[in-house]
Amino acid sequence: MPFRFFISWPWTEGETEALLRPTPMKVQAMRSLSGKPACTSSRRFSSVSCRATGSGSEGASSYSSRRESMKASINPSGARSRLVAPNAIEARPDVEALEKLVRSEAAPDASPVLICGQVSHSLTKEREEIIHSMEDFMEEKVYKYLKPVEKCWQAQDFLPDPASEDFIPEIQALRERTLALPDDYLVVLVGDMVTEEALPTYMSMLNTIDGTRDETGSDDTVWGKWTREWTAEENRHGDLLNKYLYLSGRVDMRQIEVTIQNLIGSGMCPKTENNPYLGFMYTSFQERATKVSHGNTGRSAAKHGDQALANICAQIASDEARHEKAYQLICEELFRLDPDGMMMAFADMMKKQIVMPAHMMDDGVHTSRGSGAALFEDFEKVAYATETYTTADYIDIIDYLIKRWDVESIKCSSADGQKSQDYVCKLPNRLRRLAERAEKRMKKTANKQEVKFSWVYDRPIFV
Template sequence: MASRVAFRPELILCFSPARSKRNARSSRVSMASTIRSSSATKVETPRKPFTPPREVHVQVTHSMLPQKIEIFKSLEDWAENNILVHLKPVEKCWQPQDFLPDPSSESFFEEVKELSERSKEIPDDYFVCLVGDMVTEEALPTYQTMLNTLDGVRDETGASLTSWAIWTRAWTAEENRHGDLLNKYLYLSGRVDMKQIEKTIQYLIGSGMDPRTENNPYLGFIYTSFQERATFISHGNTARLAKEHGDLKLAQICGIIASDEKRHETAYTKIVEKLFEIDPDGTVLA
């Protein structure tokens, strides 16, 4: 799930020279601060360091009429039969290690070297996109939090057995593999400044996200339907470009993630279609 949320304002994508000698295409990508630091500059520690670094708009909460919660309760069985079927059993799911060098293998270091050599042929602007995809995938805690703000479908206990709660947890578990895989690939490639990227991820999750869904599952599921489509397109594009640049393994990685996103899109759009069927006026307004 690659929701397009903004990075911390003083952070930008940039390139820095690699420590070792590389060709013109193999500079390192980093998420770097535009704030200059020097011994002569006094940097003041903000009084509230965890306050979002932007002005927050007036937030609307619980905009759905209470009686409409019954609609989602009545859809429990429908969700079990029509939404949970778009999840895969864990034992049938791919895992990040399926696409990465095996650290227990005698050929591990050689495989890492081959991965790094392939990545040298990929231009910097591609890595800007790939890092952006990875960072937004790594903000998964934010997206699960958002889903669990929605009235009538949230996981009330953390282990609720409602169909909506089961979906949210299992969807999160499937999505978790995406950031893990891209993170490990980028680390092994040697093409990016991982510490700056890790800081960016921490800033992003700490800042949170308000997509203005107002605790309203009508708004929430319409948002996720569009968002999963955007993610499918984004990962599909990076797969196509990786193939053009000669890294077939990276193309496979991005492609398998894109296929997950397409499956998730199908589930979320099914929910919206059902809402159009039983409450067309409310869904159109959303």
């Protein structure tokens, strides 16, 4: 699975506003302020085809037309650095100042392009050339992190063989093993599986990235082949977890299937602006987060007596470890080729926070009952309570990436790059201090709440 949890910061909004300015992405934030689609893009980098709200006129590709069309198309993009309140648009006649609010922090020299209220296509022509120059590097250094099909494990390697005479007894043994798995563990495992099963969305997202997309669906480029073969390896993860949970009889598969369909239909919004600098920073983080999460679910399975499930999770974590190395190697090369650009991308993604694409998961019933929270929000609480993936894990990954790329020693020549470098290097310690204060507050007011998940037949879980 390529992507993992969006961290729910347990500290106050005032504290995070001063540091990260995060805005958890909500479905309703994907609409323009006027309630109409904000705009569409017809050209890749510097032009916008945008319909001005209420005017019916098309924005031309010229800079002046683009500026005018932007007045009616700004809306929340998920990062507060780009937020403009509805009344701010009417009250601010300074178009250049308005542009500054939505200009990509990761690419301040790129012309703003807005699609559905989000900054998009922030990759400049110069940086696109850098991406194109990396094809030999991908072929020689990165592609080796994918395995030939004949050397890959398959889901059937870990499941009872339906052609075997022992098929029914093996299923019975599997079901007996899973009886010891507690409901909170099952919720986390189902959440992992649902996220893995939304793989079509992740491949679609990668194919929106400028400079690396698979233009035809069968491109013979190293970037196109990487995306397809990476997807093929990842596809086994959801297959295996899905079948194992189905055979266990412990979960409501129909509700899980509804959740998967809803999630794929909702899509995802990692806020990567179709920019490979941001995209590879995102995948570098999320692949490592996935490895951590699957590793923890495996260790928990072993503690509960299901060693077969523990082996499954370990194999999936092993795949994620290979993919993590590949994406981090790409980022390492980008730091070498364009230290300022990559440093700004690192800081930009940290300010936005790394969101889990499954934040739009929905089983159709969860939000309307119980805690009233969205399914993903309650799923996060269970993951945190079971120590499957925590705030500490999130911060540790940031710290790891800083050391992995030796960020403190990178020479940035621009003021923006140096500012971003200073921000990133100080971030782990700042977050740990905030987390410690939040932990103390939580202990003082810790009152567990009953939450019901349709995935486990509404059996109550206290978090």
